[in-house]
Amino acid sequence: VELPVDILHWGLALSPILALLLLLAVLRWQAPEAAPIGVVLGVLVAVLAYQAPWETIAVGAGKGVWDAIFILLVVWPALLLYRVGEQAGAFDALRRGITRFSRDELFLVLAFGWVFASFLQGIAGFGTPIAVVAPLLLALGVRPVYAVVIPLIGHAWANMFGTLAVGWLATLAVIDLEQETLTAVVTAALLWIPNLLGGLTIAWLFGRMPALRRSLPFVLVISLIHGGGQLLLAFWNPVLSTFLASAVALVALYPLSRWGRYQEDEDYGDEDRPAMDDERQDPGEEDEGEPVMSFTKSLVPYIALTVLSIVFLVPPPVAETLEQVQVGFEFPEVTTGYGVETEAEEYSPFEPLTHPGTFLLLATAIAYAVFRRDGSFDAWQERGDGEGRGGILASTADDAVPASVSIVGFLVLAKVMDHSGQTDVLALGIEAVAPAVVYAAVANLIGVVGAFMTSSNTASNVLFSSLQQSVAEAEGLSEAAIIGAQSTGGAIGNAIAPANVVLGTSTAGIVGQEGAVLRKTLPWTVAVAVTVGAATLLFLGVGG
Amino acid sequence: VTTLRLNGIAFLVMLASLPLIAFGSTGDTEALWLTGLVLLGLALVVPTATRWTGGDEDDDEDDDGEEDGR
Numbered sequence: 001v002e003l004p005v006d007i008l009h010w011g012l013a014l015s016p017i018l019a020l021l022l023l024l025a026v027l028r029w030q031a032p033e034a035a036p037i038g039v040v041l042g043v044l045v046a047v048l049a050y051q052a053p054w055e056t057i058a059v060g061a062g063k064g065v066w067d068a069i070f071i072l073l074v075v076w077p078a079l080l081l082y083r084v085g086e087q088a089g090a091f092d093a094l095r096r097g098i099t100r101f102s103r104d105e106l107f108l109v110l111a112f113g114w115v116f117a118s119f120l121q122g123i124a125g126f127g128t129p130i131a132v133v134a135p136l137l138l139a140l141g142v143r144p145v146y147a148v149v150i151p152l153i154g155h156a157w158a159n160m161f162g163t164l165a166v167g168w169l170a171t172l173a174v175i176d177l178e179q180e181t182l183t184a185v186v187t188a189a190l191l192w193i194p195n196l197l198g199g200l201t202i203a204w205l206f207g208r209m210p211a212l213r214r215s216l217p218f219v220l221v222i223s224l225i226h227g228g229g230q231l232l233l234a235f236w237n238p239v240l241s242t243f244l245a246s247a248v249a250l251v252a253l254y255p256l257s258r259w260g261r262y263q264e265d266e267d268y269g270d271e272d273r274p275a276m277d278d279e280r281q282d283p284g285e286e287d288e289g290e291p292v293m294s295f296t297k298s299l300v301p302y303i304a305l306t307v308l309s310i311v312f313l314v315p316p317p318v319a320e321t322l323e324q325v326q327v328g329f330e331f332p333e334v335t336t337g338y339g340v341e342t343e344a345e346e347y348s349p350f351e352p353l354t355h356p357g358t359f360l361l362l363a364t365a366i367a368y369a370v371f372r373r374d375g376s377f378d379a380w381q382e383r384g385d386g387e388g389r390g391g392i393l394a395s396t397a398d399d400a401v402p403a404s405v406s407i408v409g410f411l412v413l414a415k416v417m418d419h420s421g422q423t424d425v426l427a428l429g430i431e432a433v434a435p436a437v438v439y440a441a442v443a444n445l446i447g448v449v450g451a452f453m454t455s456s457n458t459a460s461n462v463l464f465s466s467l468q469q470s471v472a473e474a475e476g477l478s479e480a481a482i483i484g485a486q487s488t489g490g491a492i493g494n495a496i497a498p499a500n501v502v503l504g505t506s507t508a509g510i511v512g513q514e515g516a517v518l519r520k521t522l523p524w525t526v527a528v529a530v531t532v533g534a535a536t537l538l539f540l541g542v543g544g
Numbered sequence: 545v546t547t548l549r550l551n552g553i554a555f556l557v558m559l560a561s562l563p564l565i566a567f568g569s570t571g572d573t574e575a576l577w578l579t580g581l582v583l584l585g586l587a588l589v590v591p592t593a594t595r596w597t598g599g600d601e602d603d604d605e606d607d608d609g610e611e612d613g614r
Contacts, residue, residue, distance in 0.1 A: 032551060032591035039588055055569060058581040062565035065558060065584065329566035401552045405591050408558045412588070 001339045003421050003428065004050075010429035012049050013422035016042040016413055017452065020498060025519055030512040031502045032402045035409025042413045046420035051337025059334045060419035063347050064412030066329060070350065071127055071411070071455065071499055072404050073357030078131030078507055079400050081301055081364040083392045088371035089292040089380035090301075091139035097295025098140075105140065105276060106206050106215055107262040112136050113150035114199050115222055115249050118162075121155040122246035123309045124356035125163030127455070127503045129155040132305070132360075134508040145513060146275035148504030149520045150202050152495045157195035159457035159491040160187060161230060161242040163356075164313060167457040167490065168238050171483070175465045179480055181235060186484035188234035188241065190444075190535055192227030194492045194528045199223055201524055207266075207273045214266055218256060225249040243314070292379040293371070301367035308359040322353035340421035403506035407455075407499045414453040418463060423453070427467050436475040440540050441533035443468060443482050447489020448496075448529055455499035460490035481539040485532060492528045495521040547594045554590035557583050 003009075016038045023034035046052040046060075085091055102108060116136075117129035130151045137147035160167045168184065177183050199222060203215035229245030256262060291298075313319050328349030335341045352358055371377060372389070380386040387395075417423045427446050431439060446468065450460025464486055472482040494500055501514045501521070510516075561584035568576025 029595070033595045034592075036588045036592040043585075054581065055574075055577065058565050058577045059569050061581060061584055062562055062569070062577075065562045065565075069559075069562075329562070330570050331566060332569050332572070334569075397552070398548060401548060401555055402591070404555050405551050405558065405588075408555070409588055409591075412584070 001341075001421075003338050003340065003425055005425055005428045005432050007429075009049060009425050012045045013417065013425045013429075015045065016417065017449070020410075020413075021518070021522075024498065024515045025522065026515075028515040030402070031406035031498060031505070031514040032409075032511075034514075035406040035413070035498070039409050039413045039416070042416045042420075042422070045422060046336075046416055050340075050420040050422060050425075052416075052420035053334070053336070056334040056336055056342075056419050057416055059331050059342070060415040061412045062329070063331060063419075064415035065408055066347060067415065067454070067459075068404075068408040068411040068499075070348075070355070071407050071503065072400075073355055074126045074128055074131055074360060075403055075407070075503055075506060076396065076400050077357050077360035077364055078128065078503075079396045080392070081132070081360060081367065082135045082507055083396050084364055084368050084371065085135070085298075085301065087380065087386045087389060087392055088367075088376040089383075089385060090298040090367070090371065090376070091135065092380075092385070093291035093293045093295055093298035094136070095139045095141075096291055097298060100295070102257045102262055103265045104262045105265055106203065106211050107218065107257065108140050109137065109142060109150065109206050109275065110199065110202055110215060110218060110222075111253050111257075112140065113142075113202050114154035115246070115253055117151040117155040118158045118195075118226060118242075119246040119250045119306075121158035121162040122243040123162075123164065123313060124305075124359065125159070125166065126356050127500055128356045128360065129158075130500055130504045131507045132302070134504050138508060141277050142275055143277050144508045144510040145516045145520070146205060147508045148501065148510070148517050150205065150275070152500060152504060152517070152521050153198045153201055153524055156492050156495045157191050157198055157226070158242045158246060159451075159494050160191055160487045161234075161238055162246075164243060164319075165239040165241070167461055167487065170458045171461045171465050171487065174462055175469050175483075177479065177483070183480040183483050184234040184238040184241075185231065186478075186480040186539055187487045188227075188231040188238070189539075190484045190488040190532055191491060192223070192231060193531050193535060194488065195227045195230075196223045197524070197528050197531065205520075206275045210266070211273075214261070218262065221252065221256065222249050225252055289383065292383070293374065293376045297370065297374070297376075300370050301363045304363040304366045305359055308362055309356065312359070313354060319354060323351050325353050326351055334419060336420055338421055340419070340424070342419050399506045399509065399511065402511045403502045406502050410453075410455065410497075410499045410502075414459070417453065423450070423463055424467070427464055431467070431471045436477055437537065437540075439471060439475060440477055440482065440485070440536050443471075443485040443536060444489030444492075444529055444532045447486040447491075448493035448525065449489075451490045451493025452497050455494065455497035457487070457490035457494060460493060461487060464490075478540055481536050484539070485536040488532050489529065492525050492532070496525050550590055550594055554587040557587035561587065 020038045023029040120129040133151040199219035230241045233241035326349035333344040381388040468486045561580040564580030
């Protein structure tokens with residue numbers, strides 16, 4: 001392979017990513033409008049500067065559409081679940097019922113946006129935490145943009161070892177690690193940073209310094225369980241580390257909710273509470289009649305989702321049996337003029353019986369049946385708050401279509417850049433100019449770029465782990481620290497990945513406001529990346 | 545509504561392009577994968593084109609979009 005690693009080709013490879021950031025975050029284009037510009041740029045650069053034949057472009061684009069389907073199979077059922085709950089009055093019942101446990105909105109926002117989102121990522125993944133939690137936060141009175149930002153930040157840390165460690169297993173499949181346990185432990189230690197900063201940032205978004213101070217015991221306890229638990233479990237079983245840690249944190253919410261500190265809402269006076277819609281009526285003070293269903297019934301879809309996921313994904317014999325059902329397309333070997341080869345393969349077979357979209361769909365069907373049987377749809381419609389069952393499918397499609405076209409665009413761009421060698425040039429360019437110590441500090445940024453492009457920690461590690469390992473070896477850097485940095489970058493990059501952002505804006509009903517979300521998650525991602533870079537240097541200093 | 549319908553058609557065309565590309569490239573049938581690629585390309589530019597030609601309800605958001613309700 002004779003890739004042109006020079007400033008011109010590096011800049012050209014970076015141009016589609018910069019164009020997307022510019023269009024979305026600065027010029028405030030909507031994601032469906034911006035995505036094609038990125039694709040066109042990526043294809044032009046591939047053909048004109050990277051000598052990619054059209055067949056290579058076609059195969060890359062086809063794989064991109066296929067990758068997008070994995071995410072869309074979460075988007076559509078998640079939106080359907082939201083619409084079913086909305087038209088049955090479930091969110092009203094949920095919002096009012098939850099105040100029995102705590103009337104502290106800060107506690108509830110952290111509980112849903114951080115703890116529950118992390119739990120969902122621990123087991124389901126594929127964007128499920130964002131798609132499910134954003135509507136729940138809306139029901140609590142969180143402003144729409146923040147309802148998307150909070151789970152994006154809250155779930156990011158759990159990407160690497162989440163979804164039963166699919167990212168970790170994929171990494172082991174593409175590289176041979178000399179010190180597997182040490183790498184898992186260093187990775188888990190680095191992931192503690194986005195976990196802690198995620199909790200603190202959510203509190204800060206909620207109510208700046210006063211909220212940050214009040215949330216501190218909560219954040220420290222949960223982060224100790226999340227980050228510390230994952231770190232300890234990484235020694236024993238990385239595959240279950242996030243799932244077990246996030247499940248324990250979920251259980252810990254109950255004793256925390258009994259603590260007087262988090263029982264009643266704090267009076268913030270004139271303090272700024274940017275995340276909350278303070279115009280909304282207090283659910284305890286309003287006079288709008290009884291909810292149309294019980295609190296327990298409003299939780300049916302989430303209980304069903306959790307139970308189905310645990311029963312079918314956690315016991316290895318069950319999961320292994322279900323994973324045998326696979327559907328996929330074959331693609332031929334393709335190459336470029338610079339010798340970038342992509343092997344022929346049955347590409348990323350889809351396992352319908354273990355995909356979280358299937359569980360979301362089943363949970364939706366169960367919720368629909370329960371709500372229909374007890375007459376919730378009709379009762380909610382009679383109160384003038386719902387449109388009935390008839391409009392559920394149409395309104396789902398209204399939200400899902402714009403999200404779908406942009407997600408396809410982003411994933412097509414990622415694969416075209418990968419198959420034409422642009423992705424490799426981006427990483428190799430950094431490696432070529434950065435001295436060893438600088439490379440170590442920015443290694444996680446390569447992971448961030450991979451996740452930004454693909455919306456996947458797993459895909460980022462599959463793309464870059466091999467390169468990171470080679471550079472670590474050539475520069476005499478610790479393999480564990482560099483792969484840990486790559487993996488952590490891949491996790492935090494999910495907070496800015498356009499496909500994830502679109503997933504959130506579509507389920508929060510604010511398609512078109514992706515730029516507003518990015519302007520909040522981008523600074524967080526940069527701050528965490530810098531901290532992770534410093535921690536990587538620390539590990540290298542300690543480990544030699 | 546027009547924009548939404550156009551995007552809906554574009555999305556279906558995107559999905560339809562996948563088997564054309566996969567079977568065309570695997571079976572070495574250039575016309576098939578080329579058709580798939582062209583269809584995908586056309587479908588991908590529809591949403592951007594509607595920014596200028598559709599011009600309906602989906603105009604730019606407010607400042608930060610934080611005041612918008614669902």
